[in-house]
Amino acid sequence: MLKLRNVSKKYRGAERYAVQDLDLHVRHGEIFGFLGPNGAGKTTTIKMIVGLLRADQGSVTVNGFDVEKQPIEAKRSIGFVPDNPDLYQKLTGLEYLNLIGDAFQVEQSLRAERIQYYLEMFEMSHALGDLIQSYSHGMQQKLALTGALLHEPELFILDEPMVGLDPKSAHFFRELMRAHVEKGNTVFFSTHVLEVAEKICDRVGIIHNGKLIACGTIDELRKDSEQVNDTLEKLFLELTEEDDSIG
Amino acid sequence: MGRVWSLYKSLLNVQFGWSAAKYNYIKKRQRLWEPVIIVLGLGPALGMIVFGLWRVAEIGFETGLMLGQPHIVLALAAAAAQIITLFFGFFYVLSSFYFSDDLKMLIPLPYRSWEVLAAKLLAIMTGQYLSISVIVLPIWINYGRLARAGIPYWITSVLVFLALPVLPLVIASLLAILLMRVANVSNKKDLVTMIGGILILVVVIGSQLYLQTKMPDADPEELLLQLMSEADGLVKAVGRVFPPSVWAANGMAYAHKPYGWWNLVLFLGITAVGGLVLYGISERVFYQGLIAGMDGGKTRSRKKVEVSSTAYERPVIWSAALSEMKLFLRNPGYVLNGLVGYILFPLFALIPLLTQGNLEVNPLQALFEEPIPVYLVMGGVALFFLVMTALSSIPATTFSREGKYLWIRRTLPVSIQQVLAGKILGAQIINVIGCVVALIPITYILRLNIGGVVGGCIIGILLSTGMSGLLALLDLARPMLDWVDPIKAMKSNLNGVIALLVVGLAAFGIGYRMFVHYQRSTMARIPVELLVLAAVLFAVYKYLGTKFAEHRWMNLEGGIL
Numbered sequence: 001m002l003k004l005r006n007v008s009k010k011y012r013g014a015e016r017y018a019v020q021d022l023d024l025h026v027r028h029g030e031i032f033g034f035l036g037p038n039g040a041g042k043t044t045t046i047k048m049i050v051g052l053l054r055a056d057q058g059s060v061t062v063n064g065f066d067v068e069k070q071p072i073e074a075k076r077s078i079g080f081v082p083d084n085p086d087l088y089q090k091l092t093g094l095e096y097l098n099l100i101g102d103a104f105q106v107e108q109s110l111r112a113e114r115i116q117y118y119l120e121m122f123e124m125s126h127a128l129g130d131l132i133q134s135y136s137h138g139m140q141q142k143l144a145l146t147g148a149l150l151h152e153p154e155l156f157i158l159d160e161p162m163v164g165l166d167p168k169s170a171h172f173f174r175e176l177m178r179a180h181v182e183k184g185n186t187v188f189f190s191t192h193v194l195e196v197a198e199k200i201c202d203r204v205g206i207i208h209n210g211k212l213i214a215c216g217t218i219d220e221l222r223k224d225s226e227q228v229n230d231t232l233e234k235l236f237l238e239l240t241e242e243d244d245s246i247g
Numbered sequence: 248m249g250r251v252w253s254l255y256k257s258l259l260n261v262q263f264g265w266s267a268a269k270y271n272y273i274k275k276r277q278r279l280w281e282p283v284i285i286v287l288g289l290g291p292a293l294g295m296i297v298f299g300l301w302r303v304a305e306i307g308f309e310t311g312l313m314l315g316q317p318h319i320v321l322a323l324a325a326a327a328a329q330i331i332t333l334f335f336g337f338f339y340v341l342s343s344f345y346f347s348d349d350l351k352m353l354i355p356l357p358y359r360s361w362e363v364l365a366a367k368l369l370a371i372m373t374g375q376y377l378s379i380s381v382i383v384l385p386i387w388i389n390y391g392r393l394a395r396a397g398i399p400y401w402i403t404s405v406l407v408f409l410a411l412p413v414l415p416l417v418i419a420s421l422l423a424i425l426l427m428r429v430a431n432v433s434n435k436k437d438l439v440t441m442i443g444g445i446l447i448l449v450v451v452i453g454s455q456l457y458l459q460t461k462m463p464d465a466d467p468e469e470l471l472l473q474l475m476s477e478a479d480g481l482v483k484a485v486g487r488v489f490p491p492s493v494w495a496a497n498g499m500a501y502a503h504k505p506y507g508w509w510n511l512v513l514f515l516g517i518t519a520v521g522g523l524v525l526y527g528i529s530e531r532v533f534y535q536g537l538i539a540g541m542d543g544g545k546t547r548s549r550k551k552v553e554v555s556s557t558a559y560e561r562p563v564i565w566s567a568a569l570s571e572m573k574l575f576l577r578n579p580g581y582v583l584n585g586l587v588g589y590i591l592f593p594l595f596a597l598i599p600l601l602t603q604g605n606l607e608v609n610p611l612q613a614l615f616e617e618p619i620p621v622y623l624v625m626g627g628v629a630l631f632f633l634v635m636t637a638l639s640s641i642p643a644t645t646f647s648r649e650g651k652y653l654w655i656r657r658t659l660p661v662s663i664q665q666v667l668a669g670k671i672l673g674a675q676i677i678n679v680i681g682c683v684v685a686l687i688p689i690t691y692i693l694r695l696n697i698g699g700v701v702g703g704c705i706i707g708i709l710l711s712t713g714m715s716g717l718l719a720l721l722d723l724a725r726p727m728l729d730w731v732d733p734i735k736a737m738k739s740n741l742n743g744v745i746a747l748l749v750v751g752l753a754a755f756g757i758g759y760r761m762f763v764h765y766q767r768s769t770m771a772r773i774p775v776e777l778l779v780l781a782a783v784l785f786a787v788y789k790y791l792g793t794k795f796a797e798h799r800w801m802n803l804e805g806g807i808l
Contacts, residue, residue, distance in 0.1 A: 050658045051801070075658060
């Protein structure tokens, strides 16, 4: 579903690579957790996948489409929620969802059905006609999630999705991710909350200083580090510290 | 005062983007071509303005000298600077006091309301000093040189210059504070702000224009003699537009006499009184209005929206156009800045109707006597559409206004050509409606040929569509995405200035061609030439839109979360 081959990105004026020689393959029907400390290169990687940044070298393909050469086709398969979703403040919730629905050409009855479903789940149907500027941070996050799911994306990409969600919404959202992959779709998300990743991810990748230092199921990571009983948090700390000492 | 100074420095940094410029140009060494282009592009234009005003000072001084009132140029410069400050200051103040994102950060800090207000006003004032210095300094310096003015003149000039923008900004602030006090307690805050703001501008500008054209019903020669015989009569006549400018001019011109000192005291005194009134009002009204506005933003409609009947499916370009219009028209700052031209043009046309002066006093009335040739009407109307495309700033700031929200459009499966088409369509719908509404009273008052007006509208739409496309591409090339105050995307955006320069040059060229055709009696060629120009603009847009836009859209790195 998602393939990154030898992807590197260095910001202009920066001394080191934000992402370097990244190879990653995320398969159909899995929840993939992308972990790493602050500044590791998670958001830069996500921005390159969704077309917000251009890789200096390497290629990113989504559902078989090269993000750089066939951006429209690639984007049709993606639903994206950034870590801090800034949404047009002067549109109403419904107007925002209609804008997204039009771009993804979501058929009217399907659109209405999905909007109803997600907004009822997030308990915010009452606010649909209000300007987004009147929404709380959490409500904007939920609206962004609804917008990203409106076209039932084959690849659902989220940058730190749990930030801003109340416990009830976070619980619904975890179930929603699982239901989404059960339909044959894929979820790729970055997070700091290792507990969440441990609970719901089929596989995880750990990025540190722009390089992928580990990738696999949690059991595979445990085996590789020869710490069979370690929690993901312990593994994460060991792997990133190890990498620091090598670096 | 230390706290105000510290806040002022931070606001100034944000306003002029010093840290951002240092980061981009010095640390990252990127977009280094920008300052070069700015200097090369604006330098000659600025030089021409300064040179022109330098000459105005000479001519004004010589003419004034013959009439015994050489310091009329001082009053002219002061009045112009104060009116410009009042007009633009109102937008800046409204935006900085009420619509800026930094307020959410400043309100919880332990600042008194007058401290926030003073720091914000000082930051706006600093920007205004730069603007008015272009008008005032060439004239005042040249006057001082020609009049061989002594040290008192130069000292007084500095004092007057420092005080010059204060009073208009105080008036602008008072108007803005009172408007927002009313708007923020209403449920339709944005709508009340827009209507109230437009009304205030119409009253302020309308009264200035009215005062300027409303002369006594006397023989013009008699009137001139009367103004000349009266001490400072001409200066006073100029100063009617903004009375304190007369005190400023007299204070400078008679800096060596008690009469001048008295005028200076009057000018500085009224400025100080204005400042004190603002201080009093700010303590009582400013924060209350601001906080009431923030409450108002959270009010929710009780009516539940029926999703099944409102989730429409629309073509992508139309959807983009609709969002472009909604996002523009729902922001009072954008509306007040972008649409004011559509209101002022008919206002300019209405003024002659309100005044009863004769033809010498009011030459516009000459236009009523002879019908304007139909092809000239056509050209003029088309030119109006073209000029308003740039004056409204809508296409030239279309990507900049997206700011941090641009990630939404960039992650949608929509090509840049579709995005551009939607944005141009949205901008053009506003432009066409604005122009047509403005043209109705103008057509009636100037008794324009209806066929010519309709023909001009059609050519104007074609002409302005091509130009809108090019201006949108200009904004795509160098969008200003990192703003805190949304109004900066319009008012502090160099793209808007470049658009005005480009369209101004085009308008000058078209106007010249129309004049040539008028003289040679070949006016039928005017619409043909305009249609050819429209085709050329459209072809250039198509070429650049294909060659450049795709690459730029993929490589944008600003405003991405």
